[in-house]
Amino acid sequence: xxxxxxxxxxxxxxxxxxxxxxxxxxxxxxxxxxxxxxxxxxxxxxxxxxxxxxxxxxxxxxxxxxxxxxxxxxxxxxxxxxxxxxxxxxxxxxxxxxxxxxxxxxxxxxxxxxxxxxxxxxxxxxxxxxxxxxxxxxxxxxxxxxxxxxxxxxxxxxxxxxxxxxxxxxxxxxxxxxxxxxxxxxxxxxxxxxxxxxxxxxxxxxxxxxxxxxxxxxxxxxxxxxxxxxxxxxxxxxxxxxxxxxxxxxxxxxxxxxxxxxxxxxxxxxxxxxxxxxxxxxxxxxxxxxxxxxxxxxxxxxxxxxxxxxxxxxxxxxxxxxxxxxxxxxxxxxxxxxxxxxxxxxxxxxxxxxxxxxxxxxxxxxxxxxxxxxxxxxxxxxxxxxxxxxxxxxxxxxxxxxxxxxxxxxxxxxxxxxxxxxxxxxxxxxxxxxxxxxxxxxxxxxxxxxxxxxxxxxxxxxxxxxxxxxxxxxxxxxxxxxxxxxxxxxxxxxxxxxxxxxxxxxxxxxxxxxxxxxxxxxxxxxxxxxxxxxxxxxxxxxxxxxxxxxxxxxxxxxxxxxxxxxxxxxxxxxxxxxxxxxxxxxxxxxxxxxx
Numbered sequence: 001x002x003x004x005x006x007x008x009x010x011x012x013x014x015x016x017x018x019x020x021x022x023x024x025x026x027x028x029x030x031x032x033x034x035x036x037x038x039x040x041x042x043x044x045x046x047x048x049x050x051x052x053x054x055x056x057x058x059x060x061x062x063x064x065x066x067x068x069x070x071x072x073x074x075x076x077x078x079x080x081x082x083x084x085x086x087x088x089x090x091x092x093x094x095x096x097x098x099x100x101x102x103x104x105x106x107x108x109x110x111x112x113x114x115x116x117x118x119x120x121x122x123x124x125x126x127x128x129x130x131x132x133x134x135x136x137x138x139x140x141x142x143x144x145x146x147x148x149x150x151x152x153x154x155x156x157x158x159x160x161x162x163x164x165x166x167x168x169x170x171x172x173x174x175x176x177x178x179x180x181x182x183x184x185x186x187x188x189x190x191x192x193x194x195x196x197x198x199x200x201x202x203x204x205x206x207x208x209x210x211x212x213x214x215x216x217x218x219x220x221x222x223x224x225x226x227x228x229x230x231x232x233x234x235x236x237x238x239x240x241x242x243x244x245x246x247x248x249x250x251x252x253x254x255x256x257x258x259x260x261x262x263x264x265x266x267x268x269x270x271x272x273x274x275x276x277x278x279x280x281x282x283x284x285x286x287x288x289x290x291x292x293x294x295x296x297x298x299x300x301x302x303x304x305x306x307x308x309x310x311x312x313x314x315x316x317x318x319x320x321x322x323x324x325x326x327x328x329x330x331x332x333x334x335x336x337x338x339x340x341x342x343x344x345x346x347x348x349x350x351x352x353x354x355x356x357x358x359x360x361x362x363x364x365x366x367x368x369x370x371x372x373x374x375x376x377x378x379x380x381x382x383x384x385x386x387x388x389x390x391x392x393x394x395x396x397x398x399x400x401x402x403x404x405x406x407x408x409x410x411x412x413x414x415x416x417x418x419x420x421x422x423x424x425x426x427x428x429x430x431x432x433x434x435x436x437x438x439x440x441x442x443x444x445x446x447x448x449x450x451x452x453x454x455x456x457x458x459x460x461x462x463x464x465x466x467x468x469x470x471x472x473x474x475x476x477x478x479x480x481x482x483x484x485x486x487x488x489x490x491x492x493x494x495x496x497x498x499x500x501x502x503x504x505x506x507x508x509x510x511x512x513x514x515x516x517x518x519x520x521x522x523x524x525x526x527x528x529x530x531x532x533x534x535x536x537x538x539x540x541x542x543x544x545x546x547x548x549x550x551x552x553x554x555x556x557x558x559x560x561x562x563x564x565x566x567x568x569x570x571x572x573x574x575x576x577x578x579x580x581x582x583x584x585x586x587x588x589x590x591x592x593x594x595x
Contacts, residue, residue, distance in 0.1 A: 032212075032224040051224060053082065053582035056210045059181055059233050078259045078286045078305065080238045081454070081566025081580035084205050086216070087242045089249055090198040145378050145396050147293055147311070153354040154313075165297070166315040168267055168274035172230065179262065179275070181209070182231040189227055192218075193269060201571065204254060204268075206237040207582045211256065213268060216576075216586065228271065235260040241291045241300070255300050255314070257287030263302060265314045276312055282321045282358055283308060294374050299359060301395075303372055307365035307385065310358045311349065319356035323347065343393060343400040362398065364391055371413045376420040380437065384411035390425055390435065402440055404541045407431055412452060417468055418460045424470060426453025432472050434484065434552070440539060444489050444550040448557055451476035451564075459570040473565035473577055481556040489550035560585065 032054050148154040156165075173183050186192060192215065196202070200217030213227040235258040242254045252268040261280035266273045277283060285306040293299040298314045323346035344363040347353075351360075367386040374381055380401075383391040388406040393399065409428025416423055422443065423435040432446035432453055453474040462469035468484045560577060567578040575587040 032214075032226065049220075049223070049586045051214070051216075051584040051586075053205060053207045053212065053584065054210070055582055056208055056231055059209065059231075061234060078238060078288070079208070079236060079580075080206075080288065081564070082205055082207050082578040082582055082584065083239055084203050084567050084569060084576065084578055084584065085240050085242045085254060086201055086203045086569060086571070086576070087244065087247060087252065088199055088201055089196075089247065089252070144295065147296065147299060147396055148349045148359065151350050151354065153352065154349070154359065168265055168270075168272040170273050172266070172271050172273045173228075175273075179233055179235065180230065181233045184226070184229040184231075185271070186225060186227050192222070192227055198249065202252070203584075204240055204242070205578070205584065206240065206256075209234070209236050211237045211240075228268075232258070235262060237264075238286060238288055239290045243292045243297075245292065245295055246297055255290055255292065257290035257302055259286045261285055261287060261304070263287065263290065263312065274314070276314065276357065277302075277318060281318050283310060288369055289371050291372070291374065294378050301372070301381075303369035303383070305368045307363060307367055307369055308346075309362045309364055309369065309372070309383070311360040312357050313359050316355075316357045316359070321347075321358060321361070323361070324351060324353070343391075343398065345398050348398060360398070362393075364393075364400075365389070370411060373414050373416055373423075375416050375437070376418065380420075382414045382416065382423050382425075384414045384425055384427070386410045388427065390414065390423070392423075392437070400538055402539050402541065404435060404442065405543045406433070407445070407543065407546070409452075413455050415456050415458060415470075417458050417470075418463050419465070422468070424456040424458070424472075426456045426472055426474070428452045430474070432456055432470075432480075432482070441541070442544045442549055443486065444484075444552045445546065446472075446482060446552045446554070448472075448480050448554040449474045449476055449478060454564065454566055455568045457568045457570060459575075461570060461572050471568055471570065471575070473568045475564035477559045477561045477563065477565060477579075479556075479558055479560045479565070479568070479575075479577060480554040482552060482554050484552055489552060560587075 032051060170177075172180065173185055175183065196215060197217055200215065203214045203216050205212050205214060209232045211230045211232070213229075214223070215227060216223060218225075237256045237258055240254055240256040242252065246253060250269055254266055254268065255276075256264040256266065258264070261277055261284050263276040264273055265276060283304045283306070285304040285308070287302050288305050289303040291301055293301060293311070300312055300314065302310050302312060304310060345361075346363055347358060347361040349360040364383055365385040365387060370384050370386060372381060372383040379394055379396050381393045381395040383393065385391070388408065388410050390402075390404040390406070390411055391400060392402040392404075394401055406425070406427050407429040411425050411427040413426045414423060421437060423437060425433045425435065426449075430447070430449045430451060430453065432449070434443040434446065435441070436443050449472065451474050453472050455474075456472045457470060459469040459471060466485050470482050470484065472480045472482070561579045561583055563579040563581040563583065565577060566580050567576075569576040573589055575589070577585045577587070
């Protein structure tokens with residue numbers, strides 16, 4: 001006999017009361033809470049603040065079931081948990097690293113350095129084989145590459161008064177759009193904006209159908225109070241990004257991607273907004289990730305859940321999109337199955353039809369795009385998909401160069417090292433993987449999580465030219481910190497003695513380069529840059545055996561929340577984490593004066 005499960009309890013901050021007629025009402029919860037938990041289980045470093053975002057109830061028009069059938073096969077509405085975008089109006093000075101000379105090295109005349117959190121921390125990472133040279137950007141010696149620079153139709157037309165930029169015109173506080181349910185500005189919003197410290201940390205956070213603007217540098221009484229809060233009718237904001245190129249003392253704009261496929265272009269200080277892809281006129285699928293193109297004032301890239309990457313222009317109008325005919329890629333391989341064939345350009349950035357959005361459109365997979373990240377060289381793009389592949393793309397030339405598989409399961413998150421040498425991915429295999437762009441290989445796998453890895457990030461304040469600090473969070477509620485350089489990788493026992501074998505053909509060497517040469521070499525060449533990747537065509541890399549791949553263990557692992565984690569970020573003074581249920585925690589770093 002099949003027994004139906006009991007109805008789920010409502011969240012603790014939502015109270016359901018009975019009203020005549022058998023209907024229930026859910027009062028609107030609009031207040032965030034700020035806590036200061038104490039005790040050893042909450043002491044990651046010196047302490048932390050716990051900001052709990054209020055979770056809004058479903059909109060009445062959503063018709064949600066009080067007890068959804070757990071055996072139903074109908075897809076649930078997309079959700080990503082809490083995501084955060086942070087920014088400072090006046091950024092602080094570049095990271096000042098603890099570079100302590102170590103004279104114990106006998107194999108190199110160069111000193112080795114540590115990436116300690118403080119002068120008193122004993123843990124350090126040494127790499128006596130590295131030459132210590134910083135990575136050179138692919139464009140260091142020449143002009144900074146610009147997406148679409150060869151298409152004159154994308155260049156703004158200058159008038160006598162200069163280039164006139166379009167601005168969003170709709171006031172969100174006075175909006176009567178049915179897409180927006182309610183807007184709640186703080187009663188002293190103007191005063192708080194004027195009195196905000198330019199070096200203070202501003203944050204934008206989403207939770208379900210609510211989107212909030214917060215001041216994380218405010219006093220405890222004001223930190224929990226939003227500057228402005230937007231409630232959407234049916235749309236859930238899944239991703240957002242701040243335009244760092246146009247940011248200024250009186251200007252802060254960002255873009256938001258919604259579960260309905262709509263995109264909101266929002267100027268925070270003026271509270272003006274505009275909608276792009278309105279009513280899904282270009283692409284109807286949800287947007288899982290969205291980011292401004294590096295160095296661009298008006299272009300941004302959105303990852304739709306149907307596996308399409310679309311470049312939009314905030315200043316262009318929308319029009320119904322009909323894919324343009326596009327020839328297959330030069331380096332197309334028939335060995336890939338139809339689910340993950342390489343980049344298919346449905347509209348090129350060099351198209352002569354640039355009167356309306358989209359600027360460019362690329363079909364990269366038949367599965368959902370979970371995350372993507374731009375490389376510091378302003379040329380490469382890393383994309384991870386639900387079918388478990390990491391795609392490395394030269395987005396300036398609209399060409400795919402590498403396809404890497406996960407150990408198993410989907411890849412959920414990706415990021416680049418500050419120097420662009422390495423790529424981190426995390427996914428359903430419970431592993432963080434380190435990939436080398438220049439060597440086109442898997443460098444190491446990082447076990448330590450007990451469930452899916454939801455976010456990875458490098459700590460730019462603790463990275464130098466040879467040592468890297470990065471972190472990861474996952475659905476196991478853990479925060480893991482890692483120290484990495486190629487000199488400290490664990491050599492698998494299976495390769496303790498280098499094996500030599502015959503090579504049957506030159507073609508086999510190219511096909512299995514990641515399986516032969518890469519696994520025989522455990523120290524990467526720091527002289528290699530992204531330039532060495534170009535011109536070699538697409539490489540489809542095989543799955544690396546765990547017995548043939550180096551492993552890296554975390555230097556710290558700690559359960560920091562009661563709910564699955566969804567976001568991680570590093571700042572100079574603290575580490576910021578967020579969970580799926582709305583807890584934003586600020587973990588303080590130790591200071592030099594700390595005993």
